[in-house]
Amino acid sequence: MKDFAKRTVGFVALALILYAGYRVAAHNQWIIVTHGERVVETGEAPQVIDPESEFSLLVIGDTGYDSAQRKEVVAAMRRRSKGAAADAVVLLGDNFYEHGVDSVDDPRFQTDFENLFDEPSFPFPFYACLGNHDYGGDVNAQVRYTDKSERWTMPANHYSAGHLIGEVAIDLFVIDTYLIANPDRQGKEELDWLDQQLAQSDARFKIVIGHHPAISGGKHGAYPAITETLPALLREHAVDLYLSGHDHDLQLNDSGQGWLQIVSGSGSKLRSTTWTDQTIFAKAAPGFCWILIRGDQLWVTFYSTDSRLYTTRVGN
Template sequence: MSILVVGDTGKDTFRRTSVIDAMRRHAAWSQPNAALLLGDNFYERGVESVDDPRFNSDFESLFDVRSFDMPFYVCLGNHDVHGDANAQVQYTQRSDRWWMPARYFRERMTVGLVAIDCFVLDTNTLLSDNEESAEQLAWFRDELAQCNADYKIVVGHHPALTGGQHEAAERIGEVLPPLFDEFEIDLYLSGHDHDLQLLQSNAGWLQVVSGAGSKLRSTTWIDETLFAEADAGFCWLLIDQDGLSLSYYSTSDRLFTHRVPKTLQRAQHTRNSITPQNTKSLVSGVAAAAR
């Protein structure tokens, strides 16, 4: 299962053009099965309606079907909810590739005998302690309790761990990590911070930050950091029966690769990270497998 991961693509900048070009070149050989859009799909105030022309300019034409003929699983960012957020849900009925059937949803992907469950959250709602937030958390807990997938991936806009300028929202840090720990989530993927980061929690789940799709901010390393780079780019997730790999790319280079073998138990997850100097053989092998 080959998945492209990028967030915060909603502003037309020279960086965005370079990132999408790099993703286009990558997709030509990695043959992605899906893509994840991590929110802030439309700066600065979302879209006005399901007929907004920005669905074409900032999605359909930007991610041209010839290069990106795959489903895009999409979550809402904080800028998206300044406009008509429900229009992004409704657009699922208009597009063959945009997939946001509700403001939060669960999707199953399979590769061979391996099942991957992807839980897409609306973290904007979770920022408040109210009935709407409680309903989403109850849904999330119930879905996790029923999940029998080999891999559990959660997608949301706001990170639960970050060394970026935004820092982790207090409420997100309170409500999500306990569920990640209890139900042994493998990955949490988010944007919001305009950088590239990989962090490892004490419980073993990994935090992916890939919010450098059109804007850029500085970032720092914290105790949980495995990788951090203030560079425009994206992330590539590859899952097979033997484990998962996370690779980070700038607009011109592969920056970092982290491999988690399936045989490792959560408590045994180690910092088996690989720097660009010694990833060539690994990534070449992955590239050959993807072809």
């Protein structure tokens, strides 16, 4: 009987050790998986035909951690940028882990932006938004840095940018979702601004950009304050895409309301993700997204550090 009790205690102790090890590994991102992954066609990659009549956008988020993964992702973007004939890059927040920047002269603007995304490889605007980790420092320093940089673009917490490609108008709307996700912040003002801007836009394509997703199968998921407010505006104003990071993975989700959710948050860190009923594509992989618009057609493509993962075409 004593031997049985000893063995039982031993098995329980071993189970606890294994479980504790698993929890530590999962917390420290040593175990990365894509749960419930379904088989999908990779799709056909679009080719840039005439850069003057096309709009090309590279999308990456959560780049603020100096990691080997970040170096590999940016190197892959650098290679892809040439063939993509990119017009701009979107930075989806958490630009500086763990606690933002201290001032407009913080050296991290050089190490984590200017030098990381070298101008010869990326000679175009970077539309940046704020993430929750950016709020650990001087948030306004990221706004003010717009006046010091030829490429960094963040004239305010929220702002819009328009592109006219031939007769096709494309409007980008950048919002501060940290204010919406936290009830004690000025979320209503943020949503009112977006509502007004979208109502005034008659662009063929409307793209909204923020840090926190409205739909996600990732580890963070979507915040109730976001899901209860933002989707209604995206539906009402016929938005095409909502771009976000926060979850450290790659996702394309269908809202069922006319707009698609892109998550591209694996710029420097990686976590597991899960396919849901709304998932079109998802992968726990370091990488970025490429959006190409030509006429009434829009392509969404996801890249890992070494290959193209998935492409879909939106529109006719």
